[in-house]
Amino acid sequence: MSIEQPANPSSALMGHHHVTLGVGDPQEDFDFHTKVLGLKCVKRTLLYDGPLPVYHFYYGNDLGEESTLVTSFPVRHIGAKATEGSGQVSHISLSVPPESLDFWQARLTDFDIDVTQNEKFGEKRLDFRHPHNIRMSLVGVADDNRKPHSTGPVPAENMIRGTHSVGVSTRDIEFMAEFMEVAWGGTDEGTDGNWQRYSMGEGGTGTFTDFEIEPDRRPGSWIIGEGAIHHMAYHCPDHETQNNIKFFVEGLGYTDFSDVKDRGYFDSIYVRTPSGALFEAAVSHDPAFLVDEPLESLGTKVMMSPQIEQSYDEVMAIIGEVKD
Amino acid sequence: MSIEQPANPSSALMGHHHVTLGVGDPQEDFDFHTKVLGLKCVKRTLLYDGPLPVYHFYYGNDLGEESTLVTSFPVRHIGAKATEGSGQVSHISLSVPPESLDFWQARLTDFDIDVTQNEKFGEKRLDFRHPHNIRMSLVGVADDNRKPHSTGPVPAENMIRGTHSVGVSTRDIEFMAEFMEVAWGGTDEGTDGNWQRYSMGEGGTGTFTDFEIEPDRRPGSWIIGEGAIHHMAYHCPDHETQNNIKFFVEGLGYTDFSDVKDRGYFDSIYVRTPSGALFEAAVSHDPAFLVDEPLESLGTKVMMSPQIEQSYDEVMAIIGEVKD
Numbered sequence: 001m002s003i004e005q006p007a008n009p010s011s012a013l014m015g016h017h018h019v020t021l022g023v024g025d026p027q028e029d030f031d032f033h034t035k036v037l038g039l040k041c042v043k044r045t046l047l048y049d050g051p052l053p054v055y056h057f058y059y060g061n062d063l064g065e066e067s068t069l070v071t072s073f074p075v076r077h078i079g080a081k082a083t084e085g086s087g088q089v090s091h092i093s094l095s096v097p098p099e100s101l102d103f104w105q106a107r108l109t110d111f112d113i114d115v116t117q118n119e120k121f122g123e124k125r126l127d128f129r130h131p132h133n134i135r136m137s138l139v140g141v142a143d144d145n146r147k148p149h150s151t152g153p154v155p156a157e158n159m160i161r162g163t164h165s166v167g168v169s170t171r172d173i174e175f176m177a178e179f180m181e182v183a184w185g186g187t188d189e190g191t192d193g194n195w196q197r198y199s200m201g202e203g204g205t206g207t208f209t210d211f212e213i214e215p216d217r218r219p220g221s222w223i224i225g226e227g228a229i230h231h232m233a234y235h236c237p238d239h240e241t242q243n244n245i246k247f248f249v250e251g252l253g254y255t256d257f258s259d260v261k262d263r264g265y266f267d268s269i270y271v272r273t274p275s276g277a278l279f280e281a282a283v284s285h286d287p288a289f290l291v292d293e294p295l296e297s298l299g300t301k302v303m304m305s306p307q308i309e310q311s312y313d314e315v316m317a318i319i320g321e322v323k324d
Numbered sequence: 325m326s327i328e329q330p331a332n333p334s335s336a337l338m339g340h341h342h343v344t345l346g347v348g349d350p351q352e353d354f355d356f357h358t359k360v361l362g363l364k365c366v367k368r369t370l371l372y373d374g375p376l377p378v379y380h381f382y383y384g385n386d387l388g389e390e391s392t393l394v395t396s397f398p399v400r401h402i403g404a405k406a407t408e409g410s411g412q413v414s415h416i417s418l419s420v421p422p423e424s425l426d427f428w429q430a431r432l433t434d435f436d437i438d439v440t441q442n443e444k445f446g447e448k449r450l451d452f453r454h455p456h457n458i459r460m461s462l463v464g465v466a467d468d469n470r471k472p473h474s475t476g477p478v479p480a481e482n483m484i485r486g487t488h489s490v491g492v493s494t495r496d497i498e499f500m501a502e503f504m505e506v507a508w509g510g511t512d513e514g515t516d517g518n519w520q521r522y523s524m525g526e527g528g529t530g531t532f533t534d535f536e537i538e539p540d541r542r543p544g545s546w547i548i549g550e551g552a553i554h555h556m557a558y559h560c561p562d563h564e565t566q567n568n569i570k571f572f573v574e575g576l577g578y579t580d581f582s583d584v585k586d587r588g589y590f591d592s593i594y595v596r597t598p599s600g601a602l603f604e605a606a607v608s609h610d611p612a613f614l615v616d617e618p619l620e621s622l623g624t625k626v627m628m629s630p631q632i633e634q635s636y637d638e639v640m641a642i643i644g645e646v647k648d
Contacts, residue, residue, distance in 0.1 A: 049575045050572070050574060050575015052575065172542060172543050175546065178547075219598065221502075221598075224577035230577060247373075247374065251375060251376065252547050253547040253554060254546065255602060255604075256581065256596040256602060257580070258581060270579040270580045272596035274545075274546055278579060280579075
C-alpha cells in the first residue's frame with residue numbers, strides 16, 4: 001500500500017462514444033437526423049431508466065461505430081421540457097469534409113434551417129439548431145478517415161464523418177479543468193476567446209470537448225427534457241479500464257459515479273462533472289448494434305427487452321409509430 | 325404500464341442521517357468533536373473509496389443514532405485541500421437546548437474559538453468554525469427529544485441533541501427547488517433573507533436543509549479535501565424505499581445515481597444535485613455501530629475490513645495513531 005497517487009486510468013479514454021439529446025416529437029427527430037443530416041438510424045429501442053416508456057434512437061454510420069453516434073430521447077408525450085443554460089452539454093459539432101460546407105449550407109437552407117457561418121480554433125463551421133432547439137454545428141475537417149453512412153440521402157463525399165467536438169457551457173472552468181486533467185485524462189488544447197478545448201486519447205476530431213466559459217449564464221436543467229443535451233459519452237476501451245476509472249474517480253470524492261448499466265449495446269457508467277455536465281464512459285459490446293438485428297434491417301424495428309415486449313401494443317400506443 | 329408520473333418514493337426520507345466533513349489532522353479533528361463539542365466517537369474506521377488509506381471518524385450520541393452523526397475524513401497526509409464556495413454543502417448546524425447557548429458561548433470561547441451570535445428563521449444560533457475551517461453552528465431548539473451523549477465532557481442538560489439543519493450554498497435555486505420537491509420529497513418551509521429552507525418527512529429539527537442563495541459566489545471544489553463538507557446524507561427507512569428512490573430519480577435524468585455502497589454500518593446511494601451539493605440516502609444496518617464492537621468499547625479501536633487489516637501496521641504508519 002502506498003500513499004502515492006496512482007496512475008490515471010482515464011487516460012485510456014479514446015474520445016467520443018455518443019452524445020444523447022432530449023428532444024420532442026419522435027417522428028420529427030427521426031426525420032431530421034435521417035433525412036436532413038443523412039445519418040443512419042442504427043437502432044430504435046427504449047429508454048431503460050425510469051417507469052415511463054420513451055424511445056431511444058441511435059443515429060450514426062452504417063454500423064453505428066463509436067464517435068459517429070448521436071442518440072435521442074423523444075419526450076414530448078410526457079411533457080418533460082428542458083431549459084438551456086450553463087452547467088450543461090450545450091452543443092454538438094459533427095465533422096464534414098471542408099469542401100462540403102457549401103453543399104451543407106445550401107442543403108440546410110433548403111430544409112428551412114437557419115445557418116450561420118462561424119470559425120473557432122481555426123475551424124470553419126456552420127451553426128444551426130435541431131428542430132427541437134438543440135445547438136448543432138458542422139465543422140470542416142480535412143482527412144477524417146471515419147467511414148460515413150454510405151447509403152443515405154447525402155452523397156458519401158459530403159457526408160458527416162462523426163462527432164467533432166462536444167460543447168459544454170460552464171460558469172467556471174477552475175475545478176472542471178482539474179476534473180478533465182486529474183479525473184478524466186484530458187489534454188488542454190488551448191483557448192479561443194471564452195472557449196477552452198480539451199482532447200482525449202490521441203486527440204483530433206472526435207475527441208474534443210469545448211468549454212464555453214459563461215460566468216453570468218443562468219443554469220440549465222438536468223432532467224431528460226425536450227430541448228437540451230442530456231449527457232456526453234466517452235469511448236472506454238474495456239471493462240477493466242471502466243472499473244478502474246470508477247474506482248479512481250470515486251476515490252477523489254466523485255461518489256456519485258453510477259453503477260455499470262447494461263444499455264444493450266454497450267455498458268455505461270455516469271458521473272456529474274464540476275462543469276455541471278453529465279459525462280459517461282461507455283464500453284461497446286461486441287457485436288454492438290448487430291447483436292439483435294442483421295445489417296440488412298438494422299434500425300428498422302423497435303427493439304424491446306422481453307419483459308416490456310409483452311406489453312408491445314400498449315407501449316407503442318404511448319410512444320407512437322415512427323415511419324421511415 | 326402508464327404514462328402518469330408515479331408517486332414520489334423520496335417522500336419517505338425521514339430527515340438527516342449524517343453529514344461528512346473533509347478535514348485535516350486526525351487528532352485535531354478527533355479532539356475538537358469529542359473534547360470541545362463533547363460528541364462520542366462511535367466508530368473509527370477507514371474511507372472505503374479509492375486506493376489511499378484515510379480515516380473515517382463517526383461522532384454522535386451514545387449509539388450514533390441517525391441525525392446525531394457528524395463524520396469526517398482527515399486527509400492532511402495526502403495533501404488534499406478543498407476550496408470553500410458555492411455548489412457545496414456549506415455548513416452544519418447542531419441542536420442544543422435554547423437555555424444552553426450562554427454555556428456554549430463561554431465554552432467555545434474558552435477553547436479559543438471565535439463565536440458570533442446570529443438569528444435565522446427565528447432561531448438563535450452561535451456560528452463558529454471547526455479548526456479546519458468548516459462552518460458550524462449551534463442552534464437553540466426547544467423540546468428536542470433526541471438523546472444526547474450521556475457520558476461526555478458536556479453535561480447532558482446542555483449537550484448537543486443532533487443535527488438541526490444542513491446549509492448548502494447555491495448560485496441558483498430554480499432547478500434545486502424542483503429537485504427538492506420532485507426528486508427528493510422535501511417541503512418548502514419559506515425564506516429568511518437569501519436563505520430558503522426545506523424540511524423532510526415530518527419536519528422539524530434534524531430534517532432541515534437551508535439553501536443560501538449566493539448568485540455571485542465562486543464554486544467550491546467537489547473533491548474530498550481539507551476544509552469543506554463533502555456530502556449530506558438523509559435517512560432512508562429501508563432498502564425497498566432506497567431502490568425505489570434510485571429508480572425514480574434516475575428516470576428523471578439524474579443518471580449519476582451511485583450503486584448501493586455497503587459502508588459497514590449503513591448502505592448508501594449518492595447523487596449530485598442541481599445545487600452542486602452531493603446528497604446521499606442511507607439505510608442503517610441493524611445493528612449499526614454495535615455490529616463489530618460492544619457498547620462498552622464502542623469507537624475505541626480502528627475497525628478495518630479483513631483484507632486491509634492484513635496491512636494494519638503499514639496502514640497505521642500512514643494515517644497515524646489517534647489518542648483519546
